[in-house]
Every structure is written in C-alpha cells, then in structure tokens.
Amino acid sequence: MTRTLRAVDAREPGAVLDALRVALEGGPAVAPRTDDRVPADLPGLVPQAVSLVVETSGSSGRPKRVALSSDAVLAGAAAADGALAGPGQWVLALPAHYVAGLNVLVRSLASGTEPALLTPGHFDVAGFVAAAGRLEHPVRYSSLVPAQLSTALDAADEDAGVADVLRRFDALLVGGQATPGPLVERARRLGVTVVRTYGSSETSGGCVYDGVPVGRTRVEVVDGQVELSGPSLAEGYLDDPERTAAAFVTRDGLRWYRTGDAGTVSPGGVLTVSGRLDDVIVSGGEKVSLGVVERVVREQPGLADAVVVRAAHARWGEVPVVVTDTAPPAPSAADDLAALRSAVVAAAGRAAAPDRIVRVDAVPVLASGKPDRVALTRLVAGLAAS
Template identity: 30%
Template structure:
C-alpha cells in the first residue's frame, strides 16, 4: 500500500519538502527573526531567543577553546533547566555530538554509557543527587571534565536568593577545580574567546540517543542534524491552528527523552514558539503553569494525563487556551482518553515514534477525522511497509498485519559502534533501507496505523522503556532465586508495570513480598516490579531456554 497515495488528514501535504539544517543554524535563524520572543518560561523567569543564542554561542566557543573538536561527544546529565537548552545547541554549534543521559541513571548506568559513547565533557546541575552521581563517574571513568550549572542562578532573582539562603540542603557542595568547572564562568570564558566556530554540515552526527533492544543492551542511536531538524519540521506540519510562533508548549516531558527533544525543543525552535518549562512533572505545578502561561499544546505520556485527571485542582484550572494534548511514549488507554476529554474539553490524540526515528513517526490529526485505537497517519515524507513477522524479506499482502517498517528522512543512521545490531534493524526493499520497529501493525484504507502486537520484549512504563533482562539479572543476584522471567502487566496508570515470576533454589527461603522489596531497592523507579510471584517452575522452550512468550500466553488464557 503506497502511503503517499492515501488520504492525508494532516495540514501539510505528504510530499512537502523540508530544509535539512544544522540545529545551531536553526536556533540562530529563529533568533535572528524574533530575538525578543520568549523561548523558555522557567518558574517565573523568561529566556528570549536572543539570550539562549548568546549562551549557546558562548558555550560553543568555550568548548572549542578547550579542545573539543568536531565529532567529540559532550554529555548532558540534566533535568529540564535552561542550561540544558544552551548546552544542547552550543555543543552542536561547536561540531560536537550531544549524548543525552537520563537524570534517573545510577552511577553504574551513567558510567557505562559515558564509556560506550566516549563522552569527554559532561554538563550537570548542582542538585545533590545528580552532582553526586556525576562526580563519582568523573573520578571513576575516562570522563575528562564536569561542568556544573547553578539552579539558583537560573531562577528569578528572588527565588534564586531564597534557594541559596533557606534551602541549602537542595544545593550540592561542588568541589570546583581543574576538572570541575562552573557553568557561568565557562560562558564568560566563551564570551571573551575569539574562536571561530566550525561550519557544521547538516548530514553530520548531532546526537547519540541511547535506547534498548530485545536483549536490553543499551545502544546509541546515531541521529544527524538533518534527521532532527526535518523531524521537527514534520512535527510542526501537524499543527492546523495558524501562526505556529504563537504557540506555547507545556514543557513537562524531560528533554533527555527523544520525544521531548523533537516534539518540544526542536519543534519550538524551528517555529519560534515558546516552552513553559518545569524541572520535572509535578501535577499541581503543571496545572498552574498551563494556566499562568496560557499553554496551547501539551505533548506528554499517558501517565501525565492520568495524573492531571486524578488531581483535585483540575476542575478549577482554566484550560481555555489549551488546544490539543498529544500522547506518546506508550499506548494510550481508550478509557483514559475518553475521561480526559470529558473532564477538560481538550482533544487528546495518540501518536507514535521511536528513538531510532528521531522521535515522531505518526499522529492522529489535531482537528477533524481521527480513529480511536490507532496511532494515526504518518508525518510527511514517511513511508510504511508491513513485513512478514517471521521473514522480514517478505512484504505482507494489503490488509494483513505485519511488522511495521519505516523509511524517511528522520530515520537514524545506525547504532553507535554496533554494526551487527544496525544490520539487524534495517532491511532492504524497493531499493531503499527500511527501519524495522519490532511492532506489528495494520494499515487501513485511510492510512491510519494500528499497533496490534509487539515483537520486542520491552515493557512501556509511563513513557520509559524497561528491559526485562536487566531486571531479571538483578533478581538472579538474590541467593534464593534460581530462575526469573519479567513481563509487562497492563496498568491503568502506567500503561504497563513489570511483574516478575521466579523459581527458588532448593535451599532458598523467601516470600514474593520480600523479593519485591529487595528488588525494588536495587533498580530504577520505572523498573520497580508491581509483584514478584514465586512458582514451582517456569515455561521453557524445547532446548531448555526460559520461554517468555509461553508465559505470556499462559497468563492470558
């Protein structure tokens, strides 16, 4: 089925041409057009496009002066704070490759990905938990430099002073020195530097965005400036509401996530819109921010919309400016969508994307026709094939479910230093290279996609991907545990939660509740199990491997 010939209910025609831009040039272009327009609204302080461009350029010049060369990796270990935006675009202006790290990472996770990516310099903030983790990685890895931004300096003056004076426990004691630098001092250094910034090719690598696979081994998706800038324009093309520069996005999604990178940050910058940003999702603060700044659009994950629906302040919050909410990162439950729309009067549409596709592949239209239970129509210039689930060299007939494969200008170049994994995830058809998603889908006569199954074992917990093998590995360290299988169980709030099934050693003595408590103290928040079930045996394949698929089937019967 040729998607370019199917009905298109998005405002921008499927065959629209987009500009491949370096992301630093994209910021400079918008700042040149509307320098005084707000880019960020952060807890009462406004940052204009001109201010963010100035800081990004200063950071870029400081990096060049300190020997960061084109292609070197610069890591961001940050929540949603203004220094993230300046560091993101600034590193790219220097020709460096940005590596996003989740603020939820443990020391071991951060150290592993710093080593895998070859990150030379890492930017963080003086929040105690983040700084403590980053400092340990600095002194226990090949990381060369740590740059620490100050949360109080990013706040309005009164709030910043109050934080320094009365909430000192919320500010880390940073050991500045030759390898640990102040963010503001580095920007001053860059502002004085006379270094010429390199010309950055739009086809060069811009971002390493770590994802996982069926084995749970983290892999860095290699995304170019062209991948990211075009996906931002594809996302902007979904907007039917007129002048996009007038939009105000609710910035609750974490910027380190590829969904936020495209749907929030790059989307805003390419159009001149603004972002009303919060450091992390807190329901009451998000509701206040929507009302205070007149947010018009809210990209989020299903758990965010469930939390808004559950909060007592929802009914008394003025949502009149909010035109649409866009749900991604995990399947959107139908009852949640219906209840949210009934309670707010705001349309909640479901979309779909992947780390490997720069973030956005498809969405239901913001106005007019949509189909419930689908992930909508693909964005412009994106092509779809449905492949045989057992043999990806075969295209299934029209109307038959198949593994969703994608071709478009936003698809990644491959996995960082993982040629075999790259080879496995791409397939050749019709003279083009197609990205295999691992999701089984159907495509109807109107071009609407529906995900009907999942080949991969990943568990989607509130927009985060949990890899069962990693949780299983932790469980197997318990002396009582012999075998472990972890699968996802549907959950009304999180979408899914991990549930572990274990067998015990002959001498093992532990209850399911004891194992759950032990496990959840050793994994990330999104990896915590909702239950640990002890069984006498677990299903196995004919060759003796634990059979996750059979366990799922057994539990569904």
Template identity: 45%
Template sequence: MRELVPVSSEEVAERLAAALDGSGPALLPTAPGEAAPPSLTGPVKEEIALVVATSGSTGHPKGVLLSAAALRASAEATHARLGGPGAWLLALGAHHIAGVQVLVRSLLAGEEPGVVDTSHGFRPDAFADAARSVLDRPGRHYTSLVPTQLVRLLADAGAGLEALAAFDGLLLGGAAAPAELVERAREAGVAAITTYGMSETCGGCVYDGVPLDGVRVRLGEDGRISLSGPVLASGYRGASNAAFADGWFHTDDLGRIEPDGRLTVLGRADDMIITGGVNVAPALVERVLCAEPDVLEACVVGLPHPEWGQLVAAAVVPADPATPPSAQRLRALVGARLGGPCAPKRIDIVAALPLRGPGKVDRRSLAEMLINRER
C-alpha cells in the first residue's frame, strides 16, 4: 500500500513528479481553505498516484483513484492530438482534474507551466500577464479554460483575448460549451477545441467529438455514454464502483453519434426534463438561447408543476444588463426551432449562474433559487 497525503492545490505542482514516478506519496489535492474529506484519506494501492475529490451532482464526496499510467496516457494522447508537446498556461485550480492535467502535460513536456493569478477571481488582464511568460518561449503553446472564462475573455475583447488567440490550442471543458460560444471564439482567432470527459477519464478524452487515441466510446440502448481506454480511473473511494464494469466507465450522460461519427453530448440523464409526457433535453434549449447575441449565458432546469409534472424554466444572463433580452422573443425562438414543449414557460433574467466545480452550473441550486423567487 502507498501513503496518501492531502495537499493544497498550490502544493500539487511541487509534489506531482514524485507522485507520478513513485518516489513520493500519492496526492489528495484540496480546494483553497478546505480540508480533505476524512472518508477519502488513508493508504491506497501502489499504482495510484492521485485521488481527485468530487461530489458531482450528488453532494456526497467520493474519491476518483487515478494511476500514474492513466494520467500519463491522457497527457500523451492530448499532445499527440494537439501536434506535439508544448508550454502550458495553468488557469484552473489544481484540485480539479483539468488543472492537474495541465501540470502532468507540463512535466512530460519538460516545461515549467505559467500560472494565472486567480486569487481575486479570473480576470482577463491577469490572464494576459501570465500568458506572456509562456508565449515568449519557442515551440507550441497551450492552455485550458472553462466556458465561463472564455465568455469573460470574449466580452472584454482586450489584451486577454489577444493573448488567447496566440495559443496553438485552447482546450475548452469542465462544462458544456455552447456551439455559438466556440464559433465566436474561432472567429476571434482562438484555436478552441471542445473536450468531453471527467475525473474518471483523467479529464477530457473526446476532443471535438472524436475520441483520443486508445479511447473508445459506445452508447447504450437508452443513449447513455460509456467510455473505455488507458485513461480510465481505477475506481472510486467512498462510493460504489458499479459504474466501472468490464473495462468500461458507464456515465450518466446521454449522447448521440452524428453521421460523421462524432459524439454529441446531450447532457446528463437526470437533467432531462419530462413535461406533459415529452422529454426535453436542457442542453438543446440552452444552445438556442445562447445563440442570441444579447444572451451571455443560459441554463435550463425543470421545476415541479402540478399539471405537467415539470415546467421548463430558463435562467438567462444578459450580455448587457441594461438591455436584457425579451423573454417572449426567446420563448418564440426555442419553440420555432425545437417545438412548443421545449419553449421555456418561465424565463428569469439573472446576474450570474450559480457554479460548482470548474465552471459547471449548479443546476440544483439554480432550481432552488428559481423556486424561492416565486415565494
């Protein structure tokens, strides 16, 4: 067995190399100001290098057990897809898998990562300052962001966006990225690549709908996505391992395979809204809403309704708070493109969406917030 040591996100970079080569203990990164959940501590198997704490949407902490081999396989496959190793800029917390993988890739590339100062939140000017030290080096340059960070860089349209456009690749993950956001970024010269994955797959393992080398994707009869390959975690600590079976990780996400073979992720199965007997995928409604220039962000949830079972509700963050979009117009757009049942019966204009983890919208908190607004 191997010792497991809780470390702050700032310490991960200092101790990661020893965790990967076996000369040091395995690491359990913690968020700033937080202690490691007691249920996740204690010795681990020798091959485990990292335990990533995640509560997902359940609120109960579980530890994803990641081997050094899986972490390296993910980093190597990423470099192969991007065109080779390069210098990385870290703009995400190293207690999340996306941040950890920036550090793993940097180690394999033999490059010291640049680090964005996020002590006062993510700021475009701080991103631009940190990017200079990376972009001044020869070779290829990469970074990884969540959609909310990209939204802020595009909205600022200053030095931060200019710096981002100079990178050879931007991995965009942590949460679903609306197609319109990706299109806007690419039009601004950003080499944006959408990623799909989770801590259980050492981060993103499907890039722009195409699995990384060695990764396999299949869909169940109900459309649930299953993933396999050398990037898979060794299981959970503090939770059932039922999702890991026969070399596959069975996710709670729904997807479809497009005619060109690419994977489209439709969202979590438990996020699906059933209104009047009709299934509504929130992600599809959100894409229509976010396509509007006066909508900065949007999230769609189901609220209890005595007649329909659930009511389709949308929270919209306006691009300009002084001139919010018309709820009637947005409702009509969704209805015209997706059908009447998908049109939100309720649209609330909000200043910001509640978040959990690296840029993921906290749908449960949002639903509670909308319910409380009615009281």
C-alpha cells in the first residue's frame, strides 16, 4: 500500500505544521522543502508507513531522503516528554525542514499545544523573547543550535529580562553539532536549563539526552562505531536500498542504525561521541581525529562555530586546518594561531595542532544547516594551490 507524498515549502512553518497534522492522521506524507520547487525525482507515492521525508546530506554531500513513519516520530516525542518535564508548549526557532525543527512541530501536535513560530531567517533574540511571551502552557521548551544559544546568552548578559525568559524554559534542547562544554556551563551558571541532544534524521532527531538514551532507545558501540536502536528509527532512505542496507542492520533481533560516529559508552551507560569515523587523518605518522580537534577549537574564544577540515601537507602528509567566519580576537594572526595550537596540543597531542586558520566571509552550509565540509576542504585546498 502507498500514500501520496506532498512537498511543502518550509519557509512557511505554519503550512508544515498543518501538513504534518494531516500526515499523522493518515493523510498525504510530507516532504518539507527549502523552496517551492518540486524536484523531478521526488516520488509522488511512498509506502503507507511513511508520513515524513526529511532531506539531508552526509559528509560526502550526497543528498539523502530519510523516510520516517508516524510511529517513529511519535515515539520520539513520547520519549522526549518522559525524559523532560512532560508535554509542553514549544517555540520553533529552527527551520521547519531540519529534523530538530520538525520535532518541535510533532511534539506540539502530540501534546495538543500550539507552538510559537519564529519568522524563518536570521536568529533574532528579540523575536525569540516575544515568541516566548506568547506561550501559555506552564511547561515550556525550545530547541536551538549552539550559535543561537550563544547569541541568546550574550543578550542575557546585557539584559536581565532576557535572562529571565531563558530561565523560564523547562529545557532548551541544544544539538545539531558539537556543543562546546563552556557554552553549556555558561548557560547553567545563569540558571538556564540546557539539555544536549544527540541523534539524526535517521533516529527522528535527538534520542540521547546528555549522553543518556531516552525512552526505549538503546546505544551500543560496535568496532568503535556508535549504533542506535529503538522505535524512533527511520524506515530507511527513500528509493535507496543500497544506502539503507549499509546504514540499518539487524542484530540479535533488533534493528540498529549505524551512525558513522566514533564513541564510547561508560560503565554507567553514558555515551560520549568523539567524532566521525571518516574524519581521522594521519599526520606525521600519528592518527588525528578532526572531530576532537574541532571540539577543542570551538571551546576557544570567538571560535564556537569554527570548522576543522583536512589539508595536504608536504612534510606531514595531512594536517588540520581551522575555517572560521569570525574576526581574530588576538592582536595578530600569528598570536591567535599560536594560542590555538597550544590549546589543541594540550588536549589532543602535538600532531593535532592546526596548521593554519582560514577566515571566510561566511561558512557554507548544507540544506540541513550543517557546515559543508566538502566545500570547505576544496576551498582550503584551492588556497594552498594558489
């Protein structure tokens, strides 16, 4: 059996919310788009189980269409409620084609509450505060990316009223990229409840909160790779059986999603993700995880959104290179790089020291909002060749 697949312009979050409501009731499935163009290869029909198709991109840049069922996204919503303060009302501050933004809408529908919708585009703290003022439910949530949280905290430092609004949320979920520890600590010192989430479109969004699986989610590390299981897993990738077979496996009667992330699970069951398995370089004969380097770099002043990519090097083979769109905080570029290298070496070893800092007007991003690492790697390579 099949059902119709309907493309919806995510620049109109209210339209996505209405379409999701219909889809979860058994109507046409929803494919949120960043524009009003319907791709020629978007199928008109999908399996009956599929209610939501999220387009995303992996590290290779190849687009993926993640097929999610109503049961999966609603299981994710129920797990979130159980891990937080129960059903509540949400502020949508993320694009409605991101899985985290879609989660806000699904959880609102599951809770029977009306979300406060921000106008898509540049994150505006005043708009966020105004949206929070429209919430009527005693339990309040929002989902942010680290850059938005950092901007909100900057405003809270200047305006006690903003700080009060942030503290009023029962939880601000932060995910979508590695969240610097100092940023979380800064929020918590202010009395803001921040929950770090881990998950992806393939798991209906965040399913691990502060390292702990929520609901019926299970986590295992197999050959160094993080694998996730539970009722919120996607059906697979739409019309892509090879990629589906590679990413989703069955073991001991359970279906698992192979995340491609490296990590460990403590004896107490807390997950720590150390980076992507495909981001390891060999520099001077030593293995270096670019994810580890990036995490340290993002903890330095002014580099919370920096991206670390690989670059060829005549002596060392490959080296880490930092790309950022922020101005240098140090008096000189040389001092800036020296301080950064010192911090990285202290945390990750000499081979991990960044070779250089490349400053750009804007870091390119994929449709998912994640940094376009393929484009940045090519950019860095082009600069070296010129």
